[in-house]
């Protein structure tokens with residue numbers, strides 16, 4: 001069965017890869033590509049913008065095309081619009097945008113009462129697998145004598161607008177839940193004093209064109225374990241999101257994550 005998809009933020013870095021890879025997938029049909037009307041590429045063919053030649057799908061704000069799923073990699077305002085579009089169209093929603101405010105998150109949760117929603121800060125297989133591994137480590141180390149200090153480092157391209165990454169925050173949340181940690185800090189400066197155990201620190205690095213890298217450190221007295229997961233390009237996120245769209249289309253309403261999609 002072919003899944004008809006719409007892509008929101010289609011002229012962006014991720015949007016272009018979704019257009020290119022979605023077009024190669026015989027089980028998918030790209031029927032709509034959304035951008036906001038002020039975008040410099042608005043009205044242009046989405047395939048040309050993505051560098052794959054004409055697709056006959058133009059960057060628009062509205063469409064009469066019917067779609068089974070909408071994939072959103074945009075900005076918070078764009079994500080808000082994507083939720084409304086999905087609910088109006090009774091389509092599945094794949095929500096990938098990070099840096100959302102509580103009002104956007106509440107809207108996504110509310111939408112999941114009426115449509116299927118896959119929502120994840122990273123659509124990458126290896127990132128989601130690393131999250132599982134970190135949960136195992138956190139469970140094993142939570143009561144270790146001397147304590148285990150958890151620090152989450154992330155590196156992304158200089159254009160990234162939110163910080164720390166949604167993925168870093170999710171790593172912290174999952175580990176904190178396992179270890180009973182309640183304090184979170186962002187970097188350190190001055191003289192903060194000895195590190196308390198009940199704390200996870202995030203460190204966000206922004207350089208060049210890095211498509212995404214996360215290192216999770218569990219530091220003990222006498223030994224350290226670190227897990228690093230690194231993207232070589234954006235296709236790991238795009239293929240995951242396309243897989244999520246196929247998974248969600250036709251599912252019953254509810255909130256799903258990439259573990260559901262990937263069977264992790």
Ligand SMILES: NC(=O)C1=CN([C@@H]2O[C@H](COP(=O)(O)OP(=O)(O)OC[C@H]3O[C@@H](n4cnc5c(N)ncnc54)[C@H](OP(=O)(O)O)[C@@H]3O)[C@@H](O)[C@H]2O)C=CC1
Pocket residue numbers: 008009010011012013014015034035036039040072073074075077078079081095096097098099120121122123124162237
């Ligand atoms: N979950 C995951 O696996 C991943 C999530 N992400 C997240 O996806 C988001 C997008 O990343 P990326 O593609 O690198 O960012 P880009 O800025 O390259 O792309 C976002 C696109 O959305 C456009 N846009 C802005 N406002 C709207 C709107 N109201 N409606 C529709 N489109 C709009 C932007 O236009 P303009 O450039 O003019 O602002 C741009 O074309 C980020 O939040 C990022 O963190 C990224 C990779 C993986």
Ligand SMILES: O=C(O)C1=N[C@H](C(=O)O)C[C@H](O)C1
Pocket residue numbers: 098121122156157160164165166167168211212213
């Ligand atoms: O903006 C990006 O590029 C990425 N954003 C996501 C995040 O904030 O976690 C996922 C990925 O790391 C790439």
